[in-house]
Amino acid sequence: MKYKIAICDDSEADRQYISGMVQRWAASAGHIAHTELFSSAESFLFRYAEERDYDILLLDIEMGAMDGVSMAKLLRRDNDTVQIVFITGYSDYIAEGYEVAALHYLMKPVREEKLCSVLDRAAEKISKNEKVLTLETCGELVRIPVYQIRYADVYGNYVTIHGATDVTVKMTLSELEKALDERFYRVGRSAIVNLTRISRVTKTEIKLNDGTAVPLPRGAYDGINRAIINMR
Incomplete structure (x- = not known):
């Protein structure tokens, strides 16, 4: 696989150090890594435009x-697929990373084996983001990228999949569940949620990061919290 990787750090020594590790990871894993180095958030955003x-x-x-x-928050306004890995000398920022769905935090000095492990995870998630569901609705075929699915709910014999747009198809929730992967969790008999889109869970509802509230059945609180923890 070929990956386009940006390294953004105001230390030239750190940029070169990380770039060397990225290239060794790519060579050992059989990938091609095209790396671009940036000395500031502003210089990256200029190129990103x-x-x-x-x-x-x-x-x-x-x-x-x-x-x-702050830069990652700007990116997430229109890009929910780029894999963000924070590199820091401090642990104070970890809570903020949940707002931008950061894949991981690496503490400086970065250890090569740890970086390689995180890059393996990033490559796996990128591969999953390429998965597409092909479904028939209203006499036509609709292709839905799996990563765009926020949640799905059922009404009678029909399931509505909530992604970039809402698509309603005649199928069971169990059939949809089999077509999805471990990012998704079945909430009772009425819904499936994307664990990566959850911002908060209470005893009565699941709050998604776009503000949507999905009702949480009685007794399901512990199960979904375990699923979220296992995802991380």
């Missing part, structure tokens, strides 16, 4: 005028 096809972003948090978390 013209080229939005980055697969992985290795991002320092403590930089100049714009910090890495």
Whole structure:
């Protein structure tokens, strides 16, 4: 596989150090890594305005005028597939990473075996994001990228899949569940949710990061929390 990887760090020594490890990871895993190095968040965003096809972003948090978390929030407004890995000398920012669905935090000095493990996970998630469901509705075939699915709910003999748009198909929730992967969790008999889209869980509902509330059946609270923990 070929991956386009951005390394954004205000330390030239750190940029070169990480770039060397990325290239060794790619060579050992049989991948091709096209790396681009940036000394600031602003310089990356200038390039990103013209080229939005980055697969992985290795991002320092403590930089100049714009910090890495602020930059990641800007990216997430229109890009929910790029794999963001924060690199930091401090652990204070970890909670903020959940807002931008960061794949991982790497503490400086970065260990090569740890970086390689995280890059393997990023490559696996990118591969999953290429999966597409092909479904028939209203006499036509509809293709839905799996990563876009936020949740699905059932009404009678029909399931509505909520993604970039809502698509209603005649099928059972069990049939849909079999077509999905471990990112998705069955909530009782009425819904399936994308675990990566959850921002909060209460005793009565699941809150998604777009503000949607999915009712949580009685007794399901512990199960979905375990599923979220296992995902991470």
